Amino acid sequence: MNVFYEESGIFKVGTILADNTTSLQVEASHGKRSKIKASSVLLRFEVPPLYEFMYQAQQVAADLDTDFLWECCTNSEEFSSHTLAADYFGHSPSPVEAAAIMILLNSAPMYFYRKGQGRYKAAPAEALRAALASQEKKRLEAEQQARYKQQLSTFIFPEEFRSQLDDLLYKPNKNTIEWKALESVCTATKLSVPKLLEKCGAIPSTHDYHFNQFLREHFPEGAAFNLPEIDCVFSDPENLPIADIAAFSIDDATTTEIDDAFSVTPLALGSFRIGIHIAAPALGITPGSLLDKVAAKRLSTVYLPGRKITMLPEKTIDLYTLSETRLRPTVSLYLDVADDFTVISSQSRIEKIRVIANLRHDALEQQFNEDTLRKNRTNYPFAHELSLLWNFSRKMEILRGKENDINNEKIDYSFFIEQDRITIQERRRGSPIDRVVSELMIYANTEWGKQLADAGIAGIYRSQNGGKVKMSLSPAPHQGLGVAQYAWSSSPMRRYVDLINQRQLIALLTDAVPSYSKENDELLISIRDFEQAYSIYSDFQRAMERYWCLRWLLQEDIQVTSGQVIKENLVKVDRIPLIVRVPSLPDLLPGTVVKLELSQIDLIECTLNTRFLYKE
Structure with missing residues (x-):
């Protein structure tokens, strides 16, 4: 049976x-x-x-x-x-x-x-119809998916993918047939999704791929300001005195947010008065307003080679930036300085100033440098004022214990992009221009931080102890700068922390009620959000600088280059701020100059292959 x-x-x-x-x-x-x-x-x-x-x-x-x-x-x-x-x-x-x-x-x-x-x-008849329709849909989707896979395998970009490209690149829905087809072909070809789509011609600009990825994650609503004009434009502050000074600014050639300017006025017996003038957007941007909320969300201007995402709208920046020949409100710090460059007294004011010149690094550095200072050349605009500021800055460095600061010998790099062509220029960080500007900013941020602390008004401070930098509501020494306290206040159009501190400083100078108190959690939340955003923005800037360094290597067709060993198998490439890992590097001392072969530069993954050739 x-x-x-x-x-x-x-x-x-x-x-x-x-x-x-x-x-x-x-x-x-x-x-x-x-x-x-x-x-x-x-x-x-x-x-x-x-x-x-x-x-x-x-x-x-x-x-x-x-x-x-x-x-x-x-x-x-x-x-x-x-x-x-x-x-x-x-x-x-x-x-x-x-x-x-x-x-x-x-x-x-x-x-x-x-x-x-x-x-x-x-x-039941209705349930059967629905089930059969679902089965037919799955059959058609399977056929469609097979067609997508066949196209992608031959590096043809399916037209149906075009409207979903951003989602597929940055935030895919892994249940769609488009993603399943893409993932299947990536597995078969051993390519990442961006690399496969690039081979299919779907990524015409590798730069835009990286930039849009950042926007998608951190600016999901886009970088544009969707604010009514009334929320971006403010009437001129009334009843502010107009300073009788000749102010000038010193900035990079591409800077539009000119936050600071300087003036030098002669006084009796060889003394003089230094004016440090900071743009005052806090006079117009009301805490809690629509514009303030946008700034509080962005927290800082985002910088990257060739472009930036500003913290404030262009129309607002235009009202407060210290452009030449225009009368603009500022918070000014005046220092009366003796002929031995000792500060005798200081005074802070809210006023209007007219900047008579916007000096730019590239042109000024040809005239104001160590060589012209040594030869006492004065045949350029503001030569006398810059010479006094230079000597004052050197005195301030000594008082801070930073006259031999090794950071002054480091190299900074400037990126210039024109018609998709990249130029990378080296600049020594400790040039007279840099030291003058940095010393004046350090003095202002230190002095205004002290004024807030002495008055018992809440402020946001940066301190450093044991090499670790942190932000808090308590004034504490900044060991790296050699100052007793340090409160960012000099870039209120570019950093939200500075805007907060400027509001507090204005309240102190006008005997008004401060916008923030130490007991309010708002400042602690701003510190937390700012540190997180600032770190993200800095990482993105470094990533895009690496991208443009790789673009420069391709543009200049550099296949062999020199470099300097940093440690282990890390080498700093000559002429550009690019650090590469060299697996074949022998055991060499830091500082050793080596010759490297570069190949297979990938602008999507931002990688390249390196091979050690010989020690120079």
């Missing part, structure tokens, strides 16, 4: 070796023996032979009309497969026919719901 039974949802047949009422021992046609429950047996049969039974049953099942069977069962609640077989064949079904009906019912779950062993119920 043979049995047709179900095991783990699969129909099987076997010859009975032992029947123990509740269980049976059976042997399959290929010889495997199994113990099965008696309840799993669907029918018993003698003929056809065991090895032919399943084949015959499947052949009969293949000839059955599923739709017809479903129509036959739509009026019944539940039915047994044996009853349906008898109705369909018009006679008591043979074991093969009964098994064929069960095979079909089990293989069509959309048509027939299983209600128990051998019992079924026809699916």
Whole structure:
């Protein structure tokens, strides 16, 4: 005797070796023996032979009309497969026919719901239509996915992907057929998603790929300011005195947010007055206003070679930037300085100034440098004022204990991009221009931080202890700068922390109620958010500088270059701020000059291959 039974949802047949009422021992046609429950047996049969039974049953099942069977069962609640077989064949079904009906019912779950062993119920018409539509949709999607895979495998970009390109690159929905096709081909080709799409011609600009990735993550609504003009433009502050000074600014050639300017006024007996003038957007941007909320969300201007994302709208910047010939409100710090460059007294004012010249680094550095100072050349604008500021700055460096600061010998790099062509210029950090500007900013931030602390008005301070820099509401020494306290206040158009401190300083100078108190969590939240954003923006700037360094190597067709060992297998490439890892580098001392071979520069991954050639 043979049995047709179900095991783990699969129909099987076997010859009975032992029947123990509740269980049976059976042997399959290929010889495997199994113990099965008696309840799993669907029918018993003698003929056809065991090895032919399943084949015959499947052949009969293949000839059955599923739709017809479903129509036959739509009026019944539940039915047994044996009853349906008898109705369909018009006679008591043979074991093969009964098994064929069960095979079909089990293989069509959309048509027939299983209600128990051998019992079924026809699916409602509406549910069946929905199930069939879903099945057809899946079939069409599978065909579409196969077509996508075929196109991508031959590096053809499917037209349907175009509207979803940003999502596929930066935030894919992994349940879509587009992503599944893309992921499948990436696995087969061993390419990353961006590299595959680049090969398909979908990424025309590698720069825009990196920039848009940053925007997508940190500026999801875009970099534009969607603010009404009324929220960006303010009336000129009234009743501010106009300073009788000749102020000038010193900035990079691309700077539009000119936060600071300087003036030098002669006094009696060889003394003079230095004016440090900081643009005053805090006079117009009200805490809690729409514009303030935008600035508080951005927290800082984002810098990268060739472009920037400003903290404030262009129209607002234009109202407060210290452009030449224009009258602008400032918070000014005046220092009365003796002829030995000792500060005698200081005074802070809110006023308007007119900057008579915006000096730019590239032109000024040709005239104001160590050589012209040594030769006492004065045949350029503001030569006398700059000479006094230079000597004052050197005195301040000595007072801070930083006259031999090794940071003054480091090299900074300027990136200039014009018509997609990159120029990278080296600048020594400790040039007279840099030291003058940095010393005056350090003095202002130190002095204004002290004034806030002495008055008991809350401010945000930067301190350094043991090499670790942190921000807090408590004035504490900054060991790296050599000052007792330091409160960023000199860039209120570019850093939100500076804007906060300027509001507090204005309140102090006008005897007004400060916008922030030490007990309010708002300042602590601003510190936390600012440090996080500032770190992200700095990382992005470094990443884009690396990108443009690689672009420069390709542009100049540099395949062999010199470099200097930093440590282990890290080498600083000559002429550009690029540090590369050289796996083949032998054990060499830091500072050793080596020759490297560069190859396989990848502007998507921002990587390259390096090989050590020899020690120079």
